[in-house]
Amino acid sequence: MFIEGEKNSQTFQDSENTLKPNDELEVSKIIQDLYKNNLPTEIIGSGSKRQIGKKLQCAKTLKLSKLSGVIEYLPEELYIKVKACTPIFEIETLLKKHNQQLAFEPLDFGYMFFGESNKGTAAGHVSCNFSGSRRFKVGSIRDHVLGFRAVNGKGEIIKSGGTVVKNVTGYDLSKLICGSYGTLVALTELTFKVLPAKENSNTIVIHELSIQDAAQILNKVASSSSDVSGAVFLPTEPKIGNYNNNIEQLFKLNDLKFKGSFTAIRLEGSKKSILERLSDLNKELNLSNKKVSNLDLYQSILFWQKINNLEFFNNSKNTILRAVIPPSTCTKLINYFKNKYKYFVDWAGSLVWIEAENFAEDELFSLRNFIVNLGGYLTVIKRPHHLGSLNEIFTINLNRLNISKNIKQSFDPKGIFNPGKMYTGN
Amino acid sequence: MSELALPKVDKSTILNRDKIVSKLKRIIKSENVLDHNDEIKPYETDALSAYKQKPLVVVLPETTQEVSEILKYCNKEKIKVIPRGAGTGLSGGALPLKDSILLALGKFNKILEIDFENRCVIAQPGVTNLSITHAVQHKGFYYAPDPSSQIACSIGGNVAENSGGVHSLKYGTTSNNILGLEVVFMDGTISRLGGKTYDSEGYDLLGLISGSEGLLCVITEVTVKILKKPQTVKAALIGFPTIEDGGNCVSDIIASGIVPAGMEMMDKALIEATDNFSKAGYPRDAESMLIVELDGTKSEVDELINKVSAIAKKNNSSSLKISNNEEERLKFWAGRKAAFPACGAMAPDYYCMDGTIPRRKLSEVLKEISRLSQKYDLPVANAFHAGDGNLHPLIMFDANDKEQLEKTEQFGTDILKYCVKVGGVLTGEHGVGFEKRELMCEMFNDNDIQQQLRIKKALDSHSLLNPGKVYPILRKCAEEGRVHVHRGREKFPDIPRF
Secondary structure, three states: OOOOOOOOOOOOEEEOOEEOOOOHHHHHHHHHHHHHOOOOEEEEOOOOOOOOOOOOOOOEEEEOOOOOOEEEEEHHHOEEEEEOOOEHHHHHHHHHHOOEEOOOOOOOOHHHHHOOOOOOEHHHHHHHOOOOOOHHHHOOHHHOEEEEEEEOOOOOEEEEEOOOOOOOOOOOHHHHOOOOOOOOOEEEEEEEEOEEOOOEEEEEEEEOOOHHHHHHHHHHHHOOOOOEEEEEEEOOOOOOOOOOOOHHHHOOOOOOOOOOOEEEEEEEEOHHHHHHHHHHHHHHOOHHHOOEEEEOHHHHHHHHHHHHOOHHHOOOOOEEEEEEOOHHHHHHHHHHHOOOOEEEEEHHHOEEEEEEOOOOHHHHHHHHHHHHHHOOEEEEEEOOHHHOOOOOOOOOOHHHHHHHHHHHHHHOOOOOEOOOOOOOOO | OOOOOOOOOOHHHHHOHHHHHHHHHHHOOHHHEEOOHHHHHHHOOOOOOOOOOOOOEEEOOOOHHHHHHHHHHHHHHOOEEEEEOOOOOOOOOOOOOOOEEEEEOOOOOOEEEEEOOOOEEEEOOOOEHHHHHHHHHHHOEEOOOOOOOOOOOEHHHHHHHOOOOOOHHHHOOHHHHEEEEEEEOOOOOEEEEEOOOOOOOOOOHHHHHOOOOOOOOEEEEEEEEOEEOOOEEEEEEEEEOOHHHHHHHHHHHHHOOOOOOEEEEEEHHHHHHHHHHHOOOOOOOOOEEEEEEEEEOHHHHHHHHHHHHHHHHHOOOOEEEEOOOHHHHHHHHHHHHOHHHHHHHHOOEEEEOOEEOOHHHHHHHHHHHHHHHHHHOOOEEEEEEOOOOEEEEEEEEOOOOHHHHHHHHHHHHHHHHHHHHOOOEOOOOOOOOOOOHHHHHHHOOHHHHHHHHHHHHHHOOOOOEOOOOOOOOOOOOOOOOOEEEEOOOOOOOOOOOO
16 A cells, blocks of 8 residues: 555545545545556546557556546537546436537447447547547547646646637647547546537438449548538448348348448438438439438437447457548458458548457558558457457557657656556557 | 747857858758848748847758758757748747747748548648648638638648637637648657548647647648538628627527537627728627628528527627628628728727637626726727637727837736636637747646646757747746737738738
């Protein structure tokens, strides 16, 4: 025990090595001690995305889940300020009551990791910066964080940003903490930009397209003025291998009229506007000679929920990867591994989720190389036991690594926060 | 203007000027090293022309490699470097120091690639904001952030300042619209960050560098996202009998779930000033006026215009005009865009402030500004990017009257402090730069500032890149001035500012 006089305190610890502060001041106090005693510490919220990133070996676990609750929500100001580990579900439910939303569509990694919904906390989403299907239109999580409060690696409470969208006062640290996997600060408070929820949702599903044709359509809709807010491709292959949840099992919706691959395009807005855009897209994409289903409101919402819940990978025992690429290279990438891995394409061709059976390290190496040459990057999201100690979860070049090390040190000089979570020594 | 402290002058750099110049002439073409007084003079200030200082020497590199070599040399010899884009910044961010090399990126003026398939453009940093849109508009695309100086400001400068514009609420600022950067750090390291993909892995260096005001690295290439133009754009021009009614209308529009492409508000003083100046047909009897711009498909825009009209009526609007065509829409904007020159015509000088406030505090802040206007006995006109809460009060004064000048500075400082007090920030889009540096402690405490300074040190260990900007030099918060334009002697009098 390292906090003198608080050895048995239930306030701070529920087991010998797990620290559970009640508020920011306690977080600061604990970290000052961790700093003094050079104790490497894993920082977690609810743990829903804990498996993403390199395996950690830490003396302590700092669990921030008690920092939960809405601090301030002003719908007409379009922001919500919350304690860092407020469950994202709670935030979404509150916003929904006021016809607002987190426009980046928080993903649900629960199905993939635990076989049931677990959306995790605000801080968890910020720390990973994985955004849902609307990303190519509205930006990612990093574009929706207006400000934060946190404790750095010395135990100092720091803040950055504010509650307004237009703010250039000092460095924009709000973006820097997004996707930093808890290696820079322990977050205590977050302010998100919120946006009005659209009244209606409608989805066009084009069936039986090949990846080549689908990629062309995805590109066309992303470059159209029809304001498309979701564009995915779900194939039927591979037919071989041990993959659960093919699209027919997953999407049992009444209005899906045909089988075969799905190329799905979402329109959101008022009824009138959706009708107008549907008719525009009909002409633009020449839909009259294609097999098309149309999903209205509830089925449309359900369809995109399943996509953003990553239910495609529900309970998967395989390796799950996430590739982000320039959209024009989408077909090239799919052709590289076609019929071998299960996959789906999101963000109008910029994001490919991949599930690979019996995935070996050398396969990862070649796939990552291929993706890097396309101008993209690859992240290992879930790995089975045999890849447990995998070192290269993320893609990075040496040059960036050096810059990152310097930045890490400026926040966490002794390297006690999630050491090695992203990169060795970082 | 009152004096602001500058970083300590390195006498040895000044003494070694000849040696430095000849070394620089070996690194880059000698005609790209400007060392004569008359060649250097145009670089002595940016658009905050109240502050002037000639640098030691000006360099105009042509390649990234040259930038890298220059920085490597300066880092080794501990010579300060001030990066500069088009010099249109309003906060003194490109103000040279006596013992610094001014590194101007004017020769980086080419668009390198237009990639419609990946919906992006790769441009050198000296390319102007508007010319990116010009390069892609034939296919119906555009680059969204539109700072008012867009005909002259450079994309590299936009990234350094994280520039906004009137459409930020819906389309974001620069940092939300860039995909990649090539940058050179002070030690000469060239780094490519991001590319044609979204959300690159690792720390979000793109986000950190956007708005870092030239303190962290020199930008040598920018990849921006381009968007398809909306099918229809319409604007509504709405007058109100009181400021409160206008402010409430803004809140109600947002609360109703509408996100306008642009929403601008002006007070009576500015309505009159701009209408005299540009004959835009503004409601001169109104105490406040809104321009609400909506975009999307035709039926969607019509629907939104009806909703906005109904909300305006509910908030006692005294007049309402809808643009029937593009010409009318542009006419609505003409007056607003003439706000700065209109104020220039009314008084010898004006100060432009740039705070952002929560929208609901608008009436309160405008009342306070009006109270301060009486207290300091100086007229003020207010322009407000109501959509995103960015307020631009324009204080009118005569700089030849020393007492008025001092009062104006105090007035400006009081406004910014009030913005912070009601939950806003010091600067929405002009940057902290040189002028608002000492006000940083109004918003940040010592821990916050020390953390930011440690990041600076992490990337520029000797603090040589653009020193004396953004962060207070002195330990106490002095109270200093803002954009000052004197008798049209501003740097770019022809650029519209709004």
